[in-house]
Amino acid sequence: MNQETCWGVIKLTIVTTSGKEREFTYESFSADKGEKNVIKYTAPVRVKGQATLMLNNADDIWAYYPRTDRIRKLATHAKKQKMQGSDFTYEDMGSGNSFVTDFDTERLDDEKTEGYSCYKIVLRQNKEGSSNYAKIVMRVIKDNFVPVVIDYYDEDDPEICKKRLTQSDIKNVDSIPTPMKMVMHNNLDDTDTKLEIIKCKYNIHIDKSRFTQRGFYR
């Protein structure tokens, strides 16, 4: 579950099918248990200053382009768009705790995954949901409730597992178990995107204006 607020510096590495890597670093702010999110790129120079504001679990998305000083509101279909060409979509980054409200949950038989004893839970999107995934299957570590593997299933064909997120290097940050490394594997394109948390703080004060369009200028 997401904390009330969170701030972090994250390194995102895209590994293409040809093995080429593209590295990005961004600063991430979230509030209201992940319902509000801001991502602001700090590297490479090509995207430095670009930012994305996601409110209402990424149902409202605004993108800011500092080179043209333009703010563009994106419709919910943009949730499907890859962030900087990575295997993470805006929905993956900004949907907060929507998996609690937008999905119906069923517990399956427990499993041992990545060396951990895990609960296996399947989440099926309900009628109120606006997710681009029909189904999500999570393996949650029994000891600390960290989802160690998450499978994302296609919106149109719930039998197709599009992507798998594997989380590792779990450390206690402000007494909260936090996976410091994540890899999203795209089964359809056979590409990987790695996320590494460089810095992270939970439940700190983040000014409300950060989560407005005016916050892009900060």
Next chain:
Amino acid sequence: MRKLSVALLIALLPVSAAYGDVLINGYFEPQFAGTILDDEFLQLNSNKLRIDLSSDLSDNITFTGNFNYINYNGHTHWNLLDFVPDKLAAFVEEESIQAYVLGYEDEDELDNAYLRLYSKVFTLTVGRQQISVGSGYAWNPTDLFNTKDILDPTYEQPGVNSLRLDIGLSTDHTMVMFYSPEDTWDKSGKLFRFLGRISHFDYALSAGQRQQIFTDFTNFHEQEERQDMLGVDLTGEILGIGCWSENAYRFMENSDDYWANVIGMDYTFSSGWYMMAEYYHNEQGGKDYNQYSFNDWMRFLTTETKTLARDQAYSYTYYPVTDLINVGGSVVYSISDNSLLLIPTCEYSVGNDVTLTFFGNIYTGKQGTMYSEDMGNGGIIRLRAYF
């Protein structure tokens, strides 16, 4: 101006090195443009160096500056009469032709330099800065300060000397005011915008005023005309499809008042394929190409006005073929004169900070139309390396 900007940069470089808190970034952009005009392949090459400076002067004050250095070579002088229908340009006498030649001169200028002051309630930006307003992609009727290039609508706009004040009224409501000083208060540009949100829809109410110069290109007499503008923007979605609308009514001091409107929509498919379409109506434009006068053409070519045709449609699409390559293109159709412009595009991420972009431009309209074959077909290859 040239000497001043170079001197400023030279002065700032050692300062940045000494204090280490002025960040220097930017990009180098060599560009090759080729056009077939009257069966001749003409080339215009440019090398652009943009230097960005930024510094956090304190917790709530920042400085940002940009210098542009652009060197042109190749076919740098273009006779605008080559793009105007022969019958309209026939009156121009041989000895006057030189006056219609547009030259690309090397540039080195301060494009932007501004201070930004933040507080919990307001953000104040003072200095030369870009002004980008409106929800439209290819056209922005509420923008009093810029005219976009239809071949590349997302390219940087030149800085405008202005003061900008953003006041946060609530998390959903913001008031934005621009003041761009000129000789007198009356001549100065003013734009007021009230931005708000209702459910998933963003709206903006605009009111503005600006003095605009209209040139009579038959005798090069310039006339200033004041225009007042009222506008409204709306951005949201219907049935999952993104949609927007931008509308402005211009009250003109001497000429006829007119409406300008944009409506658009976009969608992204699961595969990542993105497509958008926009319709543009501008009552300043002609209903038919026979209505375009010599002055209409010249004002359009020199960007004094935003359009020749009254009604146009624009569509844009792209598809990420791989993680590093996007292919797509734009189609611009002038409904009023039935002419079409195709702009295929391809962008390749060569490295983390290097992109290679190709734009084609294929004009298919008959002579006299806005996107006539006489505009010349060709393309642009642009490499951009950030540092």
